[in-house]
Structure formats: structure tokens, C-alpha cells
Amino acid sequence: MSTATETRRFEAEVAQVLHLVTHSLYSHKEIFLRELVSNASDACDKLRFESIAHPEWIADDGELRIEISVDREARTLSVSDTGIGMSRDEIVANLGTIASSGTRRYLEALSAEKKADANLIGQFGVGFYSTFVVADRVSVTSRRAGETTGVRWESDGQGEYTLADVEVARRGTTVTLHLKPDENEFLQAWTLRSLVARYSDHIAFPIRMPKEADSAPTDEWETVNSASALWTRPKADLSDEDYQGFYKTLSHDFGDALAWTHNRVEGNQNFTSLLYVPAKAPFDFGNGRDERKGLKLYIRRVFIMDASEQLLPAYLRFVRGVVDSDDLPLNVSREILQQNRQVERIRGACVKRVLDLLDRVARDETDKYATFWGAFGNVLKEGIAEDAGNRERIAKLLRFASTASEGTTPSVSLDDYVGRMQAGQDVIWYITADSHAAAKGSPQLEALRSRGVEVLLMSDRIDEWMAGYLTEYAGKKLRHVAKGDIELDAADAERHKASEEAASGLVERLKDTLGERVRDVKVSKRLTDSPSCLVLDEYDMALHLRRVLKQTGHDMPDSAPVLEINPAHALLKRFEGEHDAARAEDLALLLLEQAQVAEGAQLDDPAAFVQRLNRVLLG
Template identity: 65%
Template sequence: MTVETHSFQAEVKQVLHLVIHSLYSNKDIFLRELVSNASDACDKLRFEAIKQPELLGEDGTLAIDIRFDPQARTVTIADNGIGMSREELAEHLGTIARSGTKKFLESLSDNDKANAQLIGQFGVGFYSAFIVADRVTVTSRRAGSDQAWTWASAGDGEYTIAPAEKAGRGTAIVLHLREGEDEYLNGWKLRSLVHKYSEHIDFPIRLPAEKADADEEKDEGASGGETLETVNEATALWTRPRNEISDDDYKAFYKHVSGDFGDPLVWTHNRVEGNQNFTSLLFVPARAPFDFMGGGRDERKGLKLYIKRVFIMDAAEQMLPPYLRFVRGVVDSDDLPLNVSRELLQSSRQVERIKGALTKRVLDLLEKLAREEAEKYAGFWKEFGATLKEGVADDPSSAERLMKLLRFPSTQSASADELVSLEQYVERMKPGQEAIYYLTADGWNAARNSPQLEALKARGIEVLLMHERIDEWMAGYLTRFADKPFRNVAKGELDLEKLGEADGADARARREEAAKAAEPVVEKIKAALGDRVKEVKVSTRLTDSASCLVLGEYDMALHMQRLLKAAGQMVPGAKPVLEINATHPLVQRLASADEAQATDLALLLFEQAQVAEGAQLDDPAAFVQRVNRLLLS
């Protein structure tokens, strides 16, 4: 018999080291992860058997068996699912292809290394076996093959693969327990873990029947030859009536289907009958997985799709739009053909109707949460708000509903966490205010301290502060809400006449007089700046600051231009307008300055406005020299 020895992929070695030496806070997870993998193997066989019924053979019963042997100190988890070939053993157990693994390793600081719940979230569940075992052997035979193979490792950086004998298809994982882990050689303990973590798996989970002799001896001796009995519900939870399912049942099923150790935030369970018949059980997580944003829009871990309780795919991207990719759960349809391929599924009109119904269901759930449990919704928004914003652009048919769910800080917020809805904003609008004012910026401080806000603040006008990177893109799709147009205060002309004057009735006259007096200054600044700016004008936006930069109505925000340029993308050139505060001492000083000093002051006004926008100056050293000259003069 030829035994092959291989080294683990480098990232697997790191995971194994952490599992063996650090992740001990919840050792029980190993059984949940291994049973979940066995369930997936049974699901995959059932799916492949749609086209190849011979894979199931005469006995089509799929099950997961758990045995324990106190003498040998082993626990065995066996299934008669799809099984693995030699190549699949090496690929699935020797390497980790998931990009999330690096993020997983980075997430484990010294303080969080005891957080074993992270294992299931990063697709490394098999390795949790090494929490309780110092040696693991996996014997597997692929359905349709006569050849079996055994994979074995002590978690020391290497594994072996050798030919083996196995009577039927499937996989058997034998855990050789570490010293001190004898609690898992007990039938009661294993049953309790199955009930806790795997109660609603759609396959029988069987353990040796408990003995009931005169001495009431239970679970003594090797259990391999004993009669097996089913210890879980072994029915799909979503097929049961809602009035028969407790909240604890829903929470347990969520943990099984999502790999999350925490409880879901909210869920919805529905059966739709009519032109289409399908059942959905959808969960909104309370927290985002560690790799959620790192995976981006391409990292889809959404709904499990079943057709007449036959598993089809694990992350059905077609069932929900990308901006709802945080939703977990299952969809079981009666209407879609069983032999549907992924390509046909994507183009199916029936699938589009189901997708529309599920999207509506999730938005209903979020609207109810926002309306009835504002504090919970605030927690949801903190975790998934940026993702939900994508829908304003991606899903025009739901844009109005999504806008009601949006939350932003404003100029009335004490911190970035104090948020306001668009409905609340509209209710607080001042008399004469016709638009919803907002500002996009590259950060909370840049937004709340922006000079473009000064005139509106002075008039008591609330402005929404959109300080996340996605906001500039999303804002391009915000047109109207409650029949009020959106208005970016940093772009285009800002007509403030209808909002009244902040400094009395004669303020406008004083401002016009100062603007007229500043005309020579404007010309000096234009001459000094040349083609750096599109135009120089006296501002109506400014009350305290000396200058600010203003873009055209449809120009891209400066911070977004910088971001795209840094990413190597072409950005359309759009020169800003420099607006100056005619009453500011620095501007007034420029009127009497000589040519050299006037040039320094003009450049300083421009560079100050750039700094306020968070820009990187083209020549910081020249800026410092200019400041020093002006200070010394």
C-alpha cells in the first residue's frame, strides 16, 4: 500500500496552530461543524442523483451516524453522502481556497484568539476537529467509485493519503481524542450537542441506542455494534407550521444555516401559494461576519435554494439582489424544474418573480424593525447600512422604500452615531426651505467642519452629512423624497434668499456692498491662480472661513476624484470654482498687498480650501514657505 505524505498549505498551518493552541472557549463546535459538513455531503449526493439515480443505489436513505468508543477513545462521524476522491481529499482538507481565511487570521488578535465562533464563519470548520483530537483520520469513497482513500493528520503540518477499504460510499471521520476530552465519550453529551446545534438538519442523525438494563448502565463499552436510533428532528424546519416552531427553534436553525454563533436580529417565515408555490425562511443577522465587507459584492453567502426539499445550491445569488446579500436563510420552491441548471435558473422568469417577492419581504421586515424597534434598527444600520445604500442605485423599483430606510448624521448630530431618517429631516425643515440639503465628504470631521455649511448653519438649516465613501455614488441617484429635491451644498449655485438672512434685514445689502468692493481682489486672485480654477467669485456660502471650493452641479466630488485616481482609474477633469468671503480680513488684506504678497495670499486662499476638502497639496513645501513669509510680514 502506497502512503503519500504532503505538507499543508501555509495558511492551513496557521489555522491549525490557532485551533490547537488558542481556540478553546467553545470546544463543542467541532461536532456542529462536522455534522454540518456531513449534511452538505448528503445534500450534494441527493442533487447529483437527480441526473444519476444510480448513485443512490437501492437504499436511498441518507443519514449521519455518530459513534464513540471509550476503550479506543475515539468519536466517529460518518455519512453516506457524496464522498470524496483522492484529489478532493487533498483539495478540501489540505488547502483553503477561501479568500476570507487571511482576514480570519488577521482578525485574531491576542485578545480574540479564544473566540472559537470565528471558525464556522470562514469555511475552516473541518479543522475544529483538532480542538478535541490530536489525530484525525478521514476515510472516504466517492459515489460511483470503487476506490476509497484515507486521509490522516496529527495537525503537525503534514498529512498522509493512502488507499483504503470501504464497503459503501460516503465519509467517516475518526477523532482520536486528546487527553482530558473524555466528556465526548458519553452518549448523553453527544445527544445534547446534536439537539443544541443540529436539531433541524434534514437528515437523520443517529447515535447508539441507550442501554436500559437492571443497573441502568448507559453508554458503557464500545458502541460500534449497537443499534442506532435517530436523535434529531430530521425534518426541514421551514416546512413545519409557524405555530409549531418556537423562537429558540428559529434561533437554533439560524445558527445552523449561517455558521453564526449569535442570535439573528429578526426573521420572517412565509409560505406563498398561487401562481408560484414556495416557502422562505429569511434571517437578518445581528452582526456582520468579519469578512463581510472584505469580500465585497462578489462574496455571496446568501440563501440556500431547495426545490421540493432537494438541495440545489448553497448561495443562491439569484434569489435576492446584491444589496441584500447579508440576508441568510432558505428558499424551497415547488415550481422550478428539478433539472434546472445554474444558467437556466438565472434567466428564469419564475426566479425573477420569487426574487421580487423575497426582496419585498425583506424590506417589509426592515421597515417594521425601523418603525417599531428603532434601537435595534440602529444596530442593524451600523452593521449593514453601507450595503443597503447600494440598493438606491441598483434597484430603482425599490428606491423609494429604501430611501425611507436610509439614516445619516446631520449638522444637528452630536456625533457620527446620532442619525436621522429622511422622514424626520423633512418634518424638521424650516419655513421657506424647499430642498433636502446634504454634503458628501471623506470622513465625519471633514463633513461637519466643512466651510460650505456656514451660511446654512447660520440660518438654522439642517444639512445631512454623508461621510462614507459610498455616499457620493449613492447621492447621484437621490432625486426626490416626499416631493422635495435633494441639493448638494458643495455644488453649483446656492440660492439662500428664500431662507432669510442670518444677520438681520440689511445683511444682504452689506454683503452686496462688500462683494462690489472685492471686485479688484477677485481679479488679482484670478491672475494669480490662472488655470488652477474654473472661476473665482464672492461667496454666499461663507460666514467665517476665508475661502472654499465649489464644483459644478454634475461634477464628481473632489474626494471621489482622488480615490479613483489612487486606484488608477481615469477621472474626467473638472476644475473647481474658488469662492471667497469678501468680509474676511485675509481677503481684505489682499486688496492693499503688493504683487508678490498678493500672489502668496491668493495661493494661500486656494490651498486652504484644498486642505479643508482633505486634499493632498501638490507642493506642501511651497505652502509652508508661503505661510512663513506671510507670518513674518
């Protein structure tokens, strides 16, 4: 017997999602069925795990299954499961709110495009709401395992929903869609069967539908999916379509996976892994690590938990897939996982499989790897610092722009660079900057460029931090062109020494004029065309990274730079011959300020810089 009905309003963001979903044109509106079946499968997985501790919860009905049925007269489509079910509070939490950090970006994406792309659904925890694309009213009836009463949730998607306690004959959840007038196709059994085959064939629980006789449903049910865990089947029996179909069910991604690796390990420890690399990052994928649900841990086909933190390091958090162990105890907890040696071995094997897979794609499918790098390259770079044991392998997978490559797309590997090194060159040169243009146009590259030496151009924020750990590759040292001293051959060293001696007076005058604004002034080995540049000591932090850290609230000690000059440049000649003290100071400050601008720095007093520049131009 139902009780009094309570009416509530959706949270603001849910209301926005519903408005956009119901007023947008989906290119694949049938995606709602995949989402409902996937949710039902999750509910069955949860009950299978919980029943280990509470066997009485499945005593009356031990079969975990999903059922799809239609009532053509009432124009309803129902998806039921015998899973864990939901309590009243869980229904409110799951259907009245959206607990996704990416919801705001989801809303912005829909608003900007005016069209809801199917690959957005599922990535923001909003898959259930796709039902309102085809239904003008949706009801959810659920009874949680272990409880005696159920609850009914109902809404027309217009901003409110109702709740009522009801008597429910069995545990689990039933979602009923009251279809819109023009959605007759979803009342046809053959349509639903084909959608199950396309999107949900590899769900590990039986999906059943009523058998039909003379185009009418009967009381007899039949299973319409393969109902077996795909990862347990031999690879020889699986097609690419099988793997891609399972990936979409697993990840809620409408697009195909970029690549995958399927392995069975037997011996002292037995486990199966099926790991996928997505082709693109979801909208809510960032560098934050508060939500990592890429891998699902199964034990003897029983779902245990989302265990990405234990099974893969953070720099591989983009990987999706399953790991199924034969040896771990069914009552394993996150705390036990963190201290379990078997899990450490599984983790090591998963890391190796992923790196092997990426290495193969990078070697054999360069276009695919370029797609991967654009989506996840900066995440992979974190592994240089976090995984010292695999540092060389990860470094082999890195891609950079360079002075020898076309455009801004990173396409140069460290092996490519080493293969092109000049005779006698024993250093891999690189530069970090705020942008590709700033790196490519840096005056510090001039001497190396004039000698035909390739330089890697790094312009992502993570690069300076990463380079602090990547100090060597293939026996070659990595050196920042703007840090420390540059070695010259004997002839160039002799010419440089003569230039230093000739410019000693100029250097001293610049030091006196600039005072504490600089730590030192030197004749440059780097410059051939520009008048000046800033350099750092070997282990100093790059200036652009100092600025980023300072902008994010970190306390950075004041540090004056070293100014290197090109005595042959006309501006230095002009400074050297300037007798007016005020104009000489203007010239000295401009030499420093233009070096700062070339580094991407924001000048302390831009107005004074403009005035100085005008005085020099007009003087």
C-alpha cells in the same frame, strides 16, 4: 486492502490555522460537532440532488443519514454520513487547502486576540480543523458515490497528513477523532445528544446514535434530532430558539441572527422562504461579489444550489436563508434560473420580505437597527443605484449623521430630516467628505448653519456615488451644499448683490493673481466666518471622490475649481490693501490652499505652502 501510504505537507496557511487552533483556548470547543454534522448534512444534500441524474448511486442504500458513535476503549468519536463522499482529489482539495479569501484575516484575528472565538469558525471554511481542539489525531475515510474504492486521510495536525487508497464498504464519509486525554466528556452519549439538540436539531436528515442499555451502547440505532426541514413546519409550532438554532446551523454563525422572516406563498406559484438578517458581518464579508452563498435553493425539500445571485440582488447579499419551491423543475441549472419567470417572481417576493423586515426593525427596534446599519449600511446603499423600483423604500431605510445629531453615528433618516425642515424649505441639503470631521467642519455649511438649516453629513466612500442616484425623496430635491448656486430670500439676495458690486475689484485682482489655478472667483453666498471655499457646478464630481478615483488608477481630466470668497474676512481685507505684489500673491495662494485643505486635499507642494504661511505670519 489499503495501498502504500503517501505523506504530504499542508499548504502554508492550513499549517498556520492548525497551529493557532491547536494552541488556542476556545470558549466553545464543542463547536467541532456542529461543524462535522453540518458538513455531513451538506454531503447528503449533494447526493440527493446528484441522484436525480444518477439514481444508481443510491440503489444499494437510499436512506440519507448521519451517524454518531463512540468507542470508549479506543477513545474515539466518529461522525459518519451516507452522502456524496469524496474522491482522492476532493479530499486533498477540501482538507489540504483553504480556499477562502478571508483566511489571512482569520489568521490575523486569531493572532491578535491570542484566542479563537467560536464565531470565527465556519466563516472561513476552516470548521473541519476545529476537530484538532479536542483530538490529537483525526482520520477521514470516504468513498465517493459511483466509485468502488475509497481513500483515507489522516493527520495529527502538526503539518503533515497521509493519504491511502482503501476498500470502503459503503459510500459516504466517516470522520474519526482520537480524543485528547482530557476530553472525556465527548465520550459520553448524553453530552453528544445534548449538543445535537442544541446545535443540529433542525438538520433535515436523521442524526442517529446507538441506543444505550445499562450505560452501554447497543446495536440498535435511534434518531436524536427532529430530522425535518424547519422551514416546512408551521410558524406557530416554532419558538425563537428554534429559529436561532436553525440560523446557526445554516450560517455557521455562533451568534444569534438580528431578525428573520418566515413566509409561505400559495396560489399560482407555491414556495416557502425563511430569510435571516445577521447581527454582524463575518470577517471575510466585503464589497466583493465573487462569493455569494447567502441563500440556499431547495425544490420540494431537495437542495439544488447556493443561488443568492438569482434570488436576491447584490445589495442584499448579507441575507442568509432558504427558499423552497414546489414548482421549479428538479434539474434546473443556473442558466435556466437566470431566465426563469418563476424565479423572477420569487426574487421580487424575497426582496419585498427583506425590505419589510428591515422597515419593521427600523421602526420598532431602533437599537437593533443601529446594529444592522453599522454592519451592513454601506451595502444597502448600493440598492439606491441598483434597484430603481425599490429606491424610495431603500431610501427610507438609510441613516445619516447630520448637523442636528449628536456624535458621529448615523442615526438620522430622511423622514426625520423632512419632518424637521423649516417653513418654506424645499431642499434636503447634504455634504460629502473624506471624514465626518471634514464634513461637519466644512466652511460651505456656514451660511446654512447660521440660518438653522440642517445638513446631512456623508463621509463614506460610496455616498457621493449613491447621491448621484438619490436626487429626490418625498418630493424634496437633494442638493449638495458645495455644488451649484444657493438661493437666497429677497433681502439676503439684495445684500449679496451689493456685496458683489463692492468686491468686484477684489474679485478681478484675485482672478489675475491666481490665473489658471481657478476656473472662476466669486463672492460667496455660503461663507459667514471663513475666508474662502471651493465649489463645483451642479453635476460635477466631488473633489474627494476625484481623488479616490485617481488614487485607484482612474484617469481623471484636470479641472480647475471655482473659488468663493468672503470679502468681509480680514484676510481678504489684507489682500485687498496689500501693495507688495509678492506678498499679495502669497495671500492669494494661501486663500486657495486653505480652501483645498478644508476639502481634505493633499497640496501639490506642502513645503511651499509652509514657507508662504510663515512669510505671511512674520510679515
